[in-house]
């Protein structure tokens with residue numbers, strides 16, 4: 236009698252634990268098992284220890300066709316002259332008009348690197364009611380970017396939501412003060428209800444994450460107006476930043492191409508990097524050449540082990556090719572349509 240009572244109590248406890256959500260499980264100091272979807276599963280291959288990574292689907296649907304026909308030319312347009320940026324729109328999104336191109340000296344991060352310039356464009360589509368902020372990678376567009384990411388891991392506080400990588404903070408602030416703030420206030424005044432699409436590739440992707448966050452933190456735009464899609468984004472902020480970001484933006488996709496190395500920089504984990512940077516949701520991982528019709532993973536975790544983090548052999552070539560397009564020179568050619 237007593238024995239069976241004990242047994243059923245244990246069984247009940249086990250059932251209760253099993254039924255806990257991932258958040259409840261982690262909040263009570265346990266680990267959540269991604270494979271069995273159980274709290275403290277006795278057998279577990281993939282254990283989740285951070286609430287940031289609790290599995291869930293994104294709130295909105297990722298649209299592969301929209302990404303390759305609209306977002307790709309938007310980030311392509313940031314990496315060329317004003318004239319060719321408009322050509323990128325004419326070729327792909329004819330109602331989109333370039334509003335402003337902003338070019339500033341980014342704060343000099345180190346004497347060992349040459350002066351870096353940061354660039355971005357804004358654009359307006361009065362037909363589809365869309366504003367755009369698109370950020371360029373460095374002007375060098377080479378592996379220098381990787382060096383930045385490896386060398387400069389100092390962080391700055393991002394409002395009241397954690398820390399971001401100092402280089403991104405300073406570069407963003409240089410653009411903001413160098414014309415972007417006035418531009419966005421003006422666009423907001425003229426088009427208060429438009430959606431705001433924010434994008435970039437590589438370092439531009441990190442600046443896009445910061446930019447979308449910034450205009451929301453300053454109260455200029457509401458998170459519901461914002462759409463963010465980045466390609467090859469390096470880790471941009473710490474746990475608190477990424478947690479705030481993913482709890483604030485329903486529409487935020489982080490595209491990762493196969494073995495692209497940049498999304499793995501700077502390193503995430505305590506053992507190799509005390510800065511502990513984490514990605515925010517939602518990673519979309521293409522483990523292929525990203526040609527039309529390619530499959531992709533809609534990753535359930537923010538920065539877990541089950542999407543691109545599985546790949547240990549990292550590639551620079553995958554970083555410069557997104558949606559089966561060589562991004563080097565793509566904007567300068569006016570973003571020709573894929574065929």
Ligand SMILES: *[C@@H]1O[C@H](CO)[C@@H](O)[C@H](O)[C@H]1NC(C)=O
Pocket residue numbers: 338339340350
């Ligand atoms: C950027 O720095 C260079 C070199 O110091 C300077 O000549 C140039 O005027 C600066 N450009 C801007 C836009 O501030």
Ligand SMILES: *[C@@H]1O[C@H](CO)[C@@H](O)[C@H](O)[C@H]1NC(C)=O
Pocket residue numbers: 294481482483484485
């Ligand atoms: C996403 O959906 C969940 C469930 O409906 C909701 O609680 C959460 O606030 C949404 N997230 C965002 C960022 O809108």
